[in-house]
Amino acid sequence: MKRRWAMVIDMDLCTGCGACVVACVAENNTPTVGESEAGKGRLMQWIRVVRYFRKEEHDETRAIFVATPCMHCEKAPCEIVCPVYATYHDEDDHVNAMVYNRCIGTRYCGNNCPYSVRVFNWWDYKREKPLDEQLNPDLTVRSRGVMEKCSYCIQRIRRGKETALMEGRPIRDGEVLPACAQTCPPGAIRFGDLNDPESAVTRMMKDPRRFRLMEHLGTEPSTVYLKKMRAQGR
Amino acid sequence: MLNRRGFLKIGGATAFAALFGGCERLPKTLVPFVVPPENYVLGESLWYASVCRQCPAGCGIVVRNSEGRAKKIEGNPLHPVNRGKLCARGQAGLQALYHPERLGTPLKLDGPRGSGKFREIPWEEALRFLMTGLSSVRAEAPTALLMLTDPMRGHRNLVSARFMKAFGSPHRVAWDPFGQDAHLSANEAVYGVRDLPEHDLAGTRYLLSFSGDFLEAGVSPVHFGHAYGRMRAARPTVRGKFVHFGPRLSMTAASADAFLPVAPGTEGFVALGIAHVMVREKLTPAAAAAGGLWNAGLKEFTPAAAGETTGVSAADIEAVAREFGSNQPGVAMAGDAAASCTNGFFNLSAVGLLNLLAGNVGKPGGISFPNRLAAFASFGAEAKLLLPAAESGYPAVREAVERMGQGAFRMALLSGATNPAFTLPPSFKFEEALLKVPMIVSFASFLDETTSLSDLVLPTPTYLEEWGDDIPPAGHGGEAITLGQPVVTPFRDTRSMPDVLIAAAKELGGPAAAALPWGSFREYLEKAYAGRGIDLVEAHRNGGIFPEKASAQRSTPKAGSPALPKAAEAAFAGDPARYPLLLHVYPSVALSDGRGANLPWLQELPDPIATAVWRNWVEVGPKTAAALALSDGDGVTVSSPFGSLQAFVFVHPAIAEGVAAMPLGQGHSRYGKYAADRGGNPYALLPASVESSTKAPARHATRVSLVKTRMKGALVRTVHPEGQWLYENIL
Numbered sequence: 001m002k003r004r005w006a007m008v009i010d011m012d013l014c015t016g017c018g019a020c021v022v023a024c025v026a027e028n029n030t031p032t033v034g035e036s037e038a039g040k041g042r043l044m045q046w047i048r049v050v051r052y053f054r055k056e057e058h059d060e061t062r063a064i065f066v067a068t069p070c071m072h073c074e075k076a077p078c079e080i081v082c083p084v085y086a087t088y089h090d091e092d093d094h095v096n097a098m099v100y101n102r103c104i105g106t107r108y109c110g111n112n113c114p115y116s117v118r119v120f121n122w123w124d125y126k127r128e129k130p131l132d133e134q135l136n137p138d139l140t141v142r143s144r145g146v147m148e149k150c151s152y153c154i155q156r157i158r159r160g161k162e163t164a165l166m167e168g169r170p171i172r173d174g175e176v177l178p179a180c181a182q183t184c185p186p187g188a189i190r191f192g193d194l195n196d197p198e199s200a201v202t203r204m205m206k207d208p209r210r211f212r213l214m215e216h217l218g219t220e221p222s223t224v225y226l227k228k229m230r231a232q233g234r
Numbered sequence: 235m236l237n238r239r240g241f242l243k244i245g246g247a248t249a250f251a252a253l254f255g256g257c258e259r260l261p262k263t264l265v266p267f268v269v270p271p272e273n274y275v276l277g278e279s280l281w282y283a284s285v286c287r288q289c290p291a292g293c294g295i296v297v298r299n300s301e302g303r304a305k306k307i308e309g310n311p312l313h314p315v316n317r318g319k320l321c322a323r324g325q326a327g328l329q330a331l332y333h334p335e336r337l338g339t340p341l342k343l344d345g346p347r348g349s350g351k352f353r354e355i356p357w358e359e360a361l362r363f364l365m366t367g368l369s370s371v372r373a374e375a376p377t378a379l380l381m382l383t384d385p386m387r388g389h390r391n392l393v394s395a396r397f398m399k400a401f402g403s404p405h406r407v408a409w410d411p412f413g414q415d416a417h418l419s420a421n422e423a424v425y426g427v428r429d430l431p432e433h434d435l436a437g438t439r440y441l442l443s444f445s446g447d448f449l450e451a452g453v454s455p456v457h458f459g460h461a462y463g464r465m466r467a468a469r470p471t472v473r474g475k476f477v478h479f480g481p482r483l484s485m486t487a488a489s490a491d492a493f494l495p496v497a498p499g500t501e502g503f504v505a506l507g508i509a510h511v512m513v514r515e516k517l518t519p520a521a522a523a524a525g526g527l528w529n530a531g532l533k534e535f536t537p538a539a540a541g542e543t544t545g546v547s548a549a550d551i552e553a554v555a556r557e558f559g560s561n562q563p564g565v566a567m568a569g570d571a572a573a574s575c576t577n578g579f580f581n582l583s584a585v586g587l588l589n590l591l592a593g594n595v596g597k598p599g600g601i602s603f604p605n606r607l608a609a610f611a612s613f614g615a616e617a618k619l620l621l622p623a624a625e626s627g628y629p630a631v632r633e634a635v636e637r638m639g640q641g642a643f644r645m646a647l648l649s650g651a652t653n654p655a656f657t658l659p660p661s662f663k664f665e666e667a668l669l670k671v672p673m674i675v676s677f678a679s680f681l682d683e684t685t686s687l688s689d690l691v692l693p694t695p696t697y698l699e700e701w702g703d704d705i706p707p708a709g710h711g712g713e714a715i716t717l718g719q720p721v722v723t724p725f726r727d728t729r730s731m732p733d734v735l736i737a738a739a740k741e742l743g744g745p746a747a748a749a750l751p752w753g754s755f756r757e758y759l760e761k762a763y764a765g766r767g768i769d770l771v772e773a774h775r776n777g778g779i780f781p782e783k784a785s786a787q788r789s790t791p792k793a794g795s796p797a798l799p800k801a802a803e804a805a806f807a808g809d810p811a812r813y814p815l816l817l818h819v820y821p822s823v824a825l826s827d828g829r830g831a832n833l834p835w836l837q838e839l840p841d842p843i844a845t846a847v848w849r850n851w852v853e854v855g856p857k858t859a860a861a862l863a864l865s866d867g868d869g870v871t872v873s874s875p876f877g878s879l880q881a882f883v884f885v886h887p888a889i890a891e892g893v894a895a896m897p898l899g900q901g902h903s904r905y906g907k908y909a910a911d912r913g914g915n916p917y918a919l920l921p922a923s924v925e926s927s928t929k930a931p932a933r934h935a936t937r938v939s940l941v942k943t944r945m946k947g948a949l950v951r952t953v954h955p956e957g958q959w960l961y962e963n964i965l
Contacts, residue, residue, distance in 0.1 A: 010467065012466055012467070012473075013462075013463045013466055013467055015449045015450075015459060015462065015485060015486070015488075015489045016485050016488060016489075016842035016843075017321060017322065017449060017450060017455070017459060017485065017823065017842065018322045018823065018824065018839045018840070018842060019319075019320060019321045019322045019324075019325060019456075021322065021839055021840075022322040022323075022325040022326050022835050022836070022839055023320070023322075023325045025325075025835055026306055026307070026325050026326075026328060026835070027306055032834040032835065032837075032838050033838070034838075034848070035847065035848035035849065035950055038838065038847050038848065038950045038952075039947075039948065039950040043838065043840075043847070043952060045838075048840070048952060049840070049842065050952075050953060051488075051842060051843060051845055051953055052953075053887050053888070060492075060493065060888070061483065061887040061888040062483075062488065062493070062888075063483055063488035063842075063843060063888070064488075065488065065842065128334040129334060130332045130334065130725075131329065131332045131333070131334060131834075132332075133303045133332045134303070134304070134305060134328045134329070134331075134332050135305075136305055136306065137277075137300050137301065137305070179306070182308060182309075182318070183308065183309060183319055183320045183321075183325060184319065185316070185319040185320075185321060185449075185455070185456045185459030185460050185462075185463065186459050186460060186462050186463025186466070187319075187460070187463040187467075188463065229473065230491050231473070231475040231476075231491040231492075233553060233557055234477070234492055234550055234553035234554050234557060
């Protein structure tokens with residue numbers, strides 16, 4: 001059965017705490033790069049919480065947090081530029097997937113991604129022993145010269161599908177959760193299947209607050225946002 | 235029964251063993267797969283429930299164990315504190331477990347005292363060394379033993395308490411730089427209950443926060459984070475409103491509908507201004523009945539007067555008061571910056587007064603007080619030792635340090651994450667005083683500033699490898715018991731502090747052995763929970779014991795008309811001409827009070843507001859920066875009358891002017907290569923001031939000056955100061 005996985009991030013609930021970032025790092029074997037590499041803009045985290053300062057009425061400055069994982073665009077600008085089909089559209093799950101072994105490191109995809117969510121392994125980042133004992137056995141450790149990015153925790157999607165198949169039932173809504181959505185304390189990140197008309201994300205897609213990042217580019221992201229609200233009065 | 239495959243495996247193993255006779259690695263790698271541990275299936279994960287100890291909130295966790303290794307920590311969905319959620323610090327606990335610099339063998343001093351140079355020794359020698367010390371102190375002067383820890387809860391605290399009592403020393407001191415002394419005293423004065431309240435954020439319609447950074451620091455960030463989400467979104471027609479007063483736009487303040495900057499230490503005056511409007515306009519029944527307050531002096535605290543002291547406009551105070559009065563149930567809460575001023579007690583009492591005037595004490599959507607002692611009455615006379623201790627222990631630490639300096643102690647036992655050599659103000663001269671104790675023994679997993687002063691370091695398991703129990707300070711009416719269990723086989727040669735104390739007591743004999751009569755801490759835990767109608771295996775599977783309904787009565791707040799708190803202004807050390815700015819320090823979102831600084835994942839987690847990694851910074855407002863001719867990214871020397879350090883400037887667009895703010899947590903001189911030498915330690919700028927009525931530490935009590943300085947490197951930030959994108963463009 002085909003699925004259309006989607007993520008809804010409610011900016012009204014996001015507190016910017018960064019739990020999603022560390023959960024993702026722990027789940028997806030993302031390396032730590034150190035201060036000097038970070039200074040070159042080479043942080044490897046697959047989700048980042050971007051902070052915007054914004055002047056509002058009364059000349060007040062507000063901070064707005066935009067948790068930014070891969071958008072898993074239906075019309076993904078990264079896919080069409082890959083010369084080796086390392087990044088492609090998975091038609092079964094409607095996710096934007098990566099085959100690391102195909103990647104030859106042209107970085108065209110990262111260049112063409114308007115959301116800057118792709119990260120490149122500039123080095124073989126060493127994990128000092130025994131920190132490597134923590135590595136998740138469900139997915140690989142990428143080597144130098146390979147592009148990587150948020151996969152919607154594809155290993156968890158696979159496991160969820162297998163479990164449901166073995167038990168002979170459909171996947172329940174909320175059964176498959178990426179690490180970020182699972183840990184988010186206020187529950188700002190929701191994840192589910194848009195092909196399931198009863199799922200929470202299908203319902204949230206109809207929210208009038210819904211918007212997509214850089215919607216004018218026509219990339220049709222699967223990760224959508226609900227606008228931050230602000231109560232009236234003081 | 236032995237099948238063919240099993241036979242071949244054993245045959246292979248035997249052949250191997252014959253070839254490499256005496257090689258130690260063989261049984262470790264081969265035998266476990268011939269006789270696999272129970273439930274062990276290659277490629278299948280096991281999940282164990284336990285308790286998080288990355289901060290004192292005590293969230294429930296479940297840990298994924300794959301091939302005998304812990305792979306991922308998740309929140310325990312059954313746990314009433316965090317409901318399956320977890321913060322960044324909790325997620326990073328795995329790096330403490332697998333930290334390359336974790337201690338795996340006992341260490342004995344091998345160099346001058348305090349040098350931090352050690353050599354590894356076997357456990358037998360370490361325990362002999364410990365016992366020699368303990369026996370001689372016990373025989374000659376038992377009161378010369380000091381135990382300095384972080385606040386402990388549950389039965390590990392009971393073991394320590396019993397040990398010290400039986401040993402004959404009253405000097406058991408617990409230090410927590412973020413203790414809640416002022417909260418406790420204010421609650422006693424305002425509500426008549428000396429305890430931490432439960433704030434029902436999820437059910438409230440209007441949340442007033444006075445520097446209450448509850449989403450990032452404080453008693454239980456994940457508990458409040460989850461409740462905050464429910465306050466905003468779980469009710470179909472109500473979205474709770476949140477207004478924040480505080481010196482800077484913190485992560486929590488950024489989530490507020492309105493952030494109103496106030497001068498540091500004036501939170502209480504804002505609260506009194508709001509109370510003034512509530513009583514004047516009789517906005518709630520309780521406020522209408524509080525005429526006594528008005529005549530007792532509340533009429534002087536007009537919004538205009540409050541505006542002058544605090545910097546908030548009178549119109550805003552009036553508007554907030556009316557909204558708060560008409561949107562009940564509402565709740566007012568205060569946080570560390572309001573509490574840790576010299577007038578913290580006043581600030582918190584004034585905030586408490588708002589809850590009384592709103593009439594929401596003990597009601598859903600308001601604040602209520604659990605009756606923990608009644609809930610744990612079945613544990614007998616020692617029940618109090620199991621409960622969360624919210625005090626900072628500052629007066630006791632101060633006294634202990636003085637006595638150390640006088641040479642009153644012959645032996646010190648240290649443990650805990652609060653790291654006094656790092657977190658105490660420099661004027662304590664903690665290091666100097668501690669080194670006057672002839673024998674220092676630490677129970678630790680890492681060599682931080684405090685433990686590296688020891689003569690003997692006994693390696694302890696991390697919280698993922700040990701048995702334990704915990705009673706969290708927030709959530710579930712104070713009645714939840716979290717059970718901890720090893721989620722992996724301890725892979726270093728460690729022993730937990732309660733286990734060592736139990737063994738030491740046995741060796742000491744006499745009353746000590748009688749007070750701690752168990753074989754191990756685990757055995758004690760099992761005995762303690764036996765006979766209570768609890769299926770312990772099931773409880774471990776669930777991660778604890780969470781009664782469905784509150785069995786004990788709630789503490790009843792005192793009745794009668796509220797009293798007006800005595801107004802007090804915050805005092806700041808330093809000459810305003812020489813030190814023009816007020817220093818505001820706050821626990822870092824990632825590193826907490828500094829305990830997280832050795833974990834690379836947390837070092838590389840961008841700060842929510844400054845978006846900086848691996849280093850700290852100093853925040854000033856745009857006008858203040860302009861007046862000092864500073865721009866974003868400049869290096870400065872931050873000096874207070876007590877110390878100085880260098881940091882990069884971050885021009886914060888929403889911070890009260892005349893304030894310099896710094897995150898705590900960075901600036902370690904030891905604590906491993908990931909933590910050490912990353913900027914200066916802001917604790918070293920702090921005075922030894924105390925909150926005037928509770929004697930808790932007053933961190934917000936000094937002035938500082940900023941002087942432009944050339945510094946190497948730059949502050950690494952993920953968001954460019956000019957903006958990577960414009961917010962309008964991403965919409």
